Amino acid sequence: MSAVVTDHEHDHEHHDHKPSGIKRWLYTTNHKDIGTMYLVFALIMFFIGGAMAMVIRAELFQPGMQFVEPNFFNQMTTVHGLIMVFGAVMPAFTGLANWMIPMMIGAPDMALPRMNNWSFWILPFAFLILLMSLFMPGGGPSFGWTFYAPLSTTYSSDSTALFVFSVHIMGISSIMGAINVIVTIFNLRAPGMTWMKMPLFVWTWLITAFLLIMVMPVLAGVVTMVLTDKYFGTSFFDAAGGGDPVLFQHIFWFFGHPEVYIMILPAFGIVSAIVPTFARKPLFGYASMVYATSSIALLSFLVWAHHMFTTGMPVAGALFFMYCTMLIAVPTGVKVFNWVATMWRGAMTFEVPMMFALAFIVLFTIGGFSGLMLAITPADFQYHDTYFVVAHFHYVLVTGAVFSIIAAAYYWLPKWTGHMYDEKLGQWHFWCSLISVNLLFFPMHFVGLAGMPRRIPDYALQFADFNAFISIGGFLFGASQLIFVWVLVKCARGGEKATAQVWEGAEGLEWQVPSPAPYHTFDTPPVIK
Amino acid sequence: MTKTRSLRWSLPALLLAATANATDMPLNMTKGVTEISQQVYDLHMTIFWICCAIGAVVFGAMFWSILRHRKARGVQPAQFHESTKVEILWTAIPVVILILMAIPATKTLIAMEDTTEADVTVLVTGSQWKWHYKYLNTDVEFYSLLATPKEQINNRFAKGENYLLEVDRPLVIPTGKKVRFLMTSDDVIHSWWVPAFAVKKDANPGFINEAWTRVEEPGIYRGQCAELCGKDHAFMPVVVIAKTPADYEQWLNGEAERIAKAKAEEQELLAMNMSMDELMSVGERTYIAYCAACHQPNGEGLAGIFPALKGSSMALNDMAGHIDIVLNGKAGTSMQAYAKQLSLKEIAAVITYERNAWGNNTGELVQAADVHAVLQGKGE
Amino acid sequence: MALRHKPLTVKLAVTALAMFGFGFALVPLYDVFCDLTGLNGKTAATAASAEAAMIDTSRQVVIEFVARPNKQMPWVFKPEVSRMTVHPGEIHIMNYLAENPTGRMIVGQAVPSVSPGQAALYFHKIECFCFTQQQLAGGKNMLMPLQFYVDPALPSQFSTITLSYTLYDVTNAWQDSSAVSTQPGE
Structure with missing residues (x-):
């Protein structure tokens, strides 16, 4: 990617004192450079985590143990989850925030540029530690990304300390990133950029950043307790010493459920930017979108125990969490209705970003429906910890979060590189992804309803045909993403020159600066009408 | 474009093909065999059809819009936005639907949690990786282990009909009676799940949970542990x-x-001495069933998690320590106390096996009486 | 430039630190919450007052006693009887038999759990071996008493209360800390 930006240095109106080569990237405090690094890092992690998914699907292709040992299989499911959540989806959103938020609110850079550099550069080390732990005797973490105690304490391998350390670093990185986003949005908005004029991507990210600050420290706390329980003789989660293993789940999901929204709220912002652009019609209910996002964020603190219905809780507790969870469907519905109403009587075109956004709306909604089904406590007893849940959260996270990130990449790529991407190749990427992702995840609903538990390396014969089918879908989806890399490389190297406006219907400050966006933008704040 | 279209058309065909070939995998949640499981199934279907209906309306509007309101048709975009009326409507309608849905769900949940007046109570204890069943108020208790041979799992033998869903000693319950399950665990969290009863409850170490069922039809019902353990x-x-x-x-x-x-x-047995051959054959069988999961069939363990027995100083030199750890386990590790799980003969045999297999050729025999002596406490 | 960001940055950093503390505060909060609601069937870790309330002879409650040594615990551990029918308010004593069949001293800690969880609020222990760690020399046995009563305020939907004890081998922790830091339920 470095070639891209250096190509266009002569375009700059400013004279930039930036070092060349690796030093530029190590020392950079420029939000665009840091954004690029986050995005490239997320892409690399997406492929590493994806490779692990391929191992999982290869083992599950047929019943019986073929390629890996059960213990290694558990490490794959665990690290796949950790990498995709903390290494791919979250850094990708942070990268988009870095690139776009200053340009969208008319700020020259992020408010705390040096901290910004730090928050990125500690991240590769976190994942290096996590990946290296796989090569320790006894292997890496094998207790699922949810690391339930006491499986992660008394019964885990010695690499658990590395896992804890790595999660701490990821947490610090996210918290610093979130602080930066909030300070930038609070202090650096251009004159006239009032709260209710901010683009929805900025709004959703602001709320996400608050969620991050509220819950990432709780995650840091719970991994610390795991560490002290395992190595220093405390008994937070050990019944023998007066602790309670269920307490772990309460603390974890107090973090975990808002975390789910951390991974989807920015996606709402992206789709809310793309749909009006390609429908050439303003977003139907801007204010109600803002309120819906806020209420989803608030409700996310009241629903954590819906992950724990089978742990044994009083009926009153189960009912409370069931009702609150069902309630979340209301603001989520408001969002989907808004997008559809935005399309209604617009003049739509279907470039790749719009295609991914449309797929997002349909497939995320399917994930939302299965989420609503999971909220019904008695039915959850049958769905819980089966492939139905796996199908649910992959619909929400892959065809939800990941599709929105891909849509955002296509949408803003011309702004970043100054070139249009290859539309034909992009359409290929879209259709291959759309078909294969559904081959991959849709049958998981059936397998789960039929009774296949999740996180198992081997299964009963009745599930064999469906799993073979799912695995083929998985390999195809993995391969389809190679087209994406091809598109990105091709677009970075050259292509049809992009205008400042890029998309006919696009609105917002980022489309007022030239394409590619100069190294420094909005040194003097723009005037907002 | 033609290629894309043909791909799209082949999708339903592929799905149908898979359906036809599946060895009787149901495509939906089981109705089960109890009143509760039937209610759960009904709830599942109700919420499913509600979702389908909402989906049809929303996606219908969306695809209509995609087809009709495209720039290629030369339409001019309307500029309307914000309508309080519409927004109130699409907030209120879902709320009403959700309330209607919550009523039956609440009723079923309350029924599921009512464990009073049970006829039979079974204490279900999960442990890595087996279930233990104890019938309260009787002396009947036993472990229930996977009965599928390792050779089937390793693809050396053809897989049987109930591959991975068969155990050596199943739990037996009476029909027409309310059977209460008390769940707990000996180590990590497990989850006891029988889909046909719609019972899934976590077994938490140190704590008990309750669930119940009333099965009307005699039959064999199969399930699995649902929590990663x-x-x-x-x-x-x-x-x-x-x-x-x-x-x-x-x-x-x-x-x-x-x-x-x-x-x-x-x-x-205490008075009898078994031969090396007999001890080794019983020992190997016991080792494969109880020990090999951790210490591995080749005795090499898994570095960093489960210690090797092959060449270990305990298996070669310390017989008393060896018997003690098998009988009493080791606190704070995965090593269980087998005194209550295995017979003296099996323990004697498995220790003999461990001290003579894989090149651990100590030539030492351990007899039931030796184990008994340690069990009685030499310190006494 | 950076100066005007400082107040907000500091506020946010303090919030993050406070939330880290909140994570730990959830531990005692959870215990309080359990005490209030009977979540997870935890019983009080300290003795209840012996002045029992009025005896309610109009109804009976079945108490089931479940005792299990954890699988790493070699003791034999069982209640004298497996069930008892009581009137709410009556004080009863239940003895548990413990036997250490090994050749070494072992320290045990019993962890109580009551099901249904809400009934834990109405199950009062005046004296219990689970309040402290129990030492037993190799080859010895002992009777461990539990003195309890059921609160007459027990809601009528609870006709059976199950009291479970899981017995853990805590010899290592006991040796490490001379039984100071690992008292349960503190």
């Missing part, structure tokens, strides 16, 4: 046989007799 999570199935009350009573008495007889045999 370590390496062999996939290999601890649940099998429940529902028998008529008369058959159940007969089974229970037979089981009590079997356990009493085994105890009597233990005493006789």
Whole structure:
């Protein structure tokens, strides 16, 4: 990617004192450079985590143990989850925030540029530690990304300390990133950029950043307790010493459920930017979108125990969490209705970003429906910890979060590189992804309803045909993403020159600066009408 | 474009093909065999159809818009936005639907949690990686282990019909009676799940949970552990046989007799010496069933998690320590106390096996009496 | 430039630190919550007052006693009887038999759990072996008493209360800390 930006240095109106080569990237405090690094890092992690998914699907292709040992299989499911959540989806959103938020609110850079550099550069080390732990005797973490105690304490391998350390670093990185986003949005908005004029991507990210600050420290706390329980003789989660293993789940999901929204709220912002652009019609209910996002964020603190219905809780507790969870469907519905109403009587075109956004709306909604089904406590007893849940959260996270990130990449790529991407190749990427992702995840609903538990390396014969089918879908989806890399490389190297406006219907400050966006933008704040 | 279209059309065909080939995999949640499981199924279907209806309306509007309101048709975009009326409507309607949905869900949940007035109570204890069942108020208790041979899992033998869903000793319950399950665990969290009863409850170490069922039809019902519990999570199935009350009573008495007889045999065994061959063959069988999951069939363990027995100083030099750790386990590790799980003969055999297999050729024999001596406490 | 960001940055950093503390505060909060609601069937870790309330002879409650040594615990551990029918308010004593069949001293800690969880609020222990760690020399046995009563305020939907004890081998922790830091339920 470095070639891209250096190509266009002569375009700059400013004279930039930036070092060349690796030093530029190590020392950079420029939000665009840091954004690029986050995005490239997320892409690399997406492929590493994806490779692990391929191992999982290869083992599950047929019943019986073929390629890996059960213990290694558990490490794959665990690290796949950790990498995709903390290494791919979250850094990708942070990268988009870095690139776009200053340009969208008319700020020259992020408010705390040096901290910004730090928050990125500690991240590769976190994942290096996590990946290296796989090569320790006894292997890496094998207790699922949810690391339930006491499986992660008394019964885990010695690499658990590395896992804890790595999660701490990821947490610090996210918290610093979130602080930066909030300070930038609070202090650096251009004159006239009032709260209710901010683009929805900025709004959703602001709320996400608050969620991050509220819950990432709780995650840091719970991994610390795991560490002290395992190595220093405390008994937070050990019944023998007066602790309670269920307490772990309460603390974890107090973090975990808002975390789910951390991974989807920015996606709402992206789709809310793309749909009006390609429908050439303003977003139907801007204010109600803002309120819906806020209420989803608030409700996310009241629903954590819906992950724990089978742990044994009083009926009153189960009912409370069931009702609150069902309630979340209301603001989520408001969002989907808004997008559809935005399309209604617009003049739509279907470039790749719009295609991914449309797929997002349909497939995320399917994930939302299965989420609503999971909220019904008695039915959850049958769905819980089966492939139905796996199908649910992959619909929400892959065809939800990941599709929105891909849509955002296509949408803003011309702004970043100054070139249009290859539309034909992009359409290929879209259709291959759309078909294969559904081959991959849709049958998981059936397998789960039929009774296949999740996180198992081997299964009963009745599930064999469906799993073979799912695995083929998985390999195809993995391969389809190679087209994406091809598109990105091709677009970075050259292509049809992009205008400042890029998309006919696009609105917002980022489309007022030239394409590619100069190294420094909005040194003097723009005037907002 | 033609290629894309043909791909799209082949999708439903592929799905249908898979459906046809599946060895009787149901495509939907089981209705189960209890009143509760039927209610759960009904809830599942109700919410499913509600979702389908909402989906049809929303996606219908969306695809209509995609087809009609495209720039290629030369339409001019409307500029309307914000309508309080519409927004109130699409907030209120979902709320009403959700309330309607919450009513039956609440009723079913309350019924599921009512464990009072049970006829039979079974204490279900999960441990890595097997279930233990104890019938309260009787002497009947036993472990229930996966019965699928390793050779089937390793693809050396053809897989049987109930691959991974078969156990050596299933749980037996009477039909037509309210059976209460008390769940707990010996190590990590497990989850006891039988889909046909719609019972899934976590077994938490140190704590008890309750669930219940009332099965009307005699039959064999299969389930699995649902909570990730370590390496062999996939290999601890649940099998429940529902028998008529008369058959159940007969089974229970037979089981009590079997356990009493085994105890009597233990005493006789103390006076006997078994040969090396006999010890080794019983030992190998026991080792594969109880020890190999962690210490591995080749005795090499898994570095960093489960210690090797092959060439270990305990297996070569310290017989008393060896017997003690097998009998009493080691606190704070995965090593369990087998004194209550295995017979003296099996323990003697497995220790002999561990001290003579894989090149650990100590030539030492351990007899039931040796184990008994340690069990009685040499310090006394 | 950076100066005007400082107040907000500091506020946010303090919030993050406070939330880290909140994570730990959830531990005692959870215990309080359990005490209030009977979540997870935890019983009080300290003795209840012996002045029992009025005896309610109009109804009976079945108490089931479940005792299990954890699988790493070699003791034999069982209640004298497996069930008892009581009137709410009556004080009863239940003895548990413990036997250490090994050749070494072992320290045990019993962890109580009551099901249904809400009933834990109405199950009062005046004296219990689970309040402290129990030492037993190799080859010895002992009777461990539990003195309890059921609160007459027990809601009528609870006709059976199950009291479970899981017995853990805590010899290592006991040796490490001379039984100071690992007292349960503190």
